[in-house]
Amino acid sequence: MNKKILKQALLFENETPVYSNVKELCEVAVVYQDENNLYFLQAKRGQKAFIKNESEFFRFLSYTQDIHVESFVDITNILNATTRSENIKFSGDSKTNIVKIFDAVVVVKKKGEIAKLYQSCDLGELEAIEHFLAIENGETFLNIEQFAENFSEVYFVYLAGYANTLTREFLKTKEVNFFLDFDIEGMNIYESFECKSKHFHMPWHVENFFSDKRYNNVELYKKQRARLKSEYSQELNQLKELIQKYNTVVEQEIVYEEIIAKENVK
Structure with missing residues (x-):
């Protein structure tokens, strides 16, 4: 620095x-x-x-x-x-910057395989793939195999936040399920994407994490709240209401890491 x-x-x-x-x-x-x-x-x-x-x-x-x-x-x-x-x-936030990418590559991982970097000239290899799970954070992307059973997608693409230009262009013709942080920035990231079709992944039990202070990130909420918009897509209304109800946000990996932790204890 x-x-x-x-x-x-x-x-x-x-x-x-x-x-x-x-x-x-x-x-x-x-x-x-x-x-x-x-x-x-x-x-x-x-x-x-x-x-x-x-x-x-x-x-x-x-x-x-x-x-x-x-x-x-x-x-x-x-x-x-x-x-x-x-x-x-x-x-920085609580995560490590595991992967840093320029606008020269799209980072994609197929279930059961290692992540690969695709330059513009390589994207033809993915042309036939229609469905992707877009993941905001590097740590979650690299550990997605642990949570993969919760998603129907086989191909995962790393966003690194708002994503680079090549990734955004690539996803315009795809059907994308977005697995983002359950926070204001996550909603803003989702709204910024144009896709053939898109969906914001909201686990059925996500409110449990908003209501439990052990999983809250109030400091991040305070940092982001000035960027909360008055209107969002209808499918984001539930998340917006949770954020406003509990005055906090929840990071994406927590919702499934907790389930895995409980299963390992059994």
Whole structure:
């Protein structure tokens, strides 16, 4: 993590800084954009720099600085952290960044096999596959075999949050079941996808985890609640009501890990 680059990123929060004031950040961003065929930052010497796509900008920072940020508030929290524990708290969530992907690959795993990386030229191999389970988090994706019996899909695709451009384009022609965190960001991620058909996976017993404080993530809820939209697709109404009823959120892997843990005790 380069604090100088993060400080330069903060300059974009309330102004359009000149290139010389964000030079180091721009140099890293230009390379990242070229390598991944992206355009989220307009930056030329002697001119002001502009963010063209904030979500891609924060994804770029997360990847290149080995942190997890989704807003300028997140960057401020990281820079203001005074202890190692605070840095862990603000620079990432409870999960390990197991797989980092650019817009050059789609990460797919077939049940019973290891995950594979598909570049654009390789996606023809998956053309005949219509149904996919889309998984938000890396840890859950790599351990999906433990939960696979709860899903009818045989092919799993890793999203890494909002997913890269190639993955989003690939899923436009597919029928996709989304296994996401049961939180505000999960709903927003779901709404952002265009697919041939899509479904948000909601286990029948999910309210048990909202009502049990052992499984709540109140801090994450507080961090996300400003991004709660007034309207969502009808199928998300149940989740929205649970979030508002209990003022908390639940992470995706918990709902099935608990079942597995109980079965192992028997």
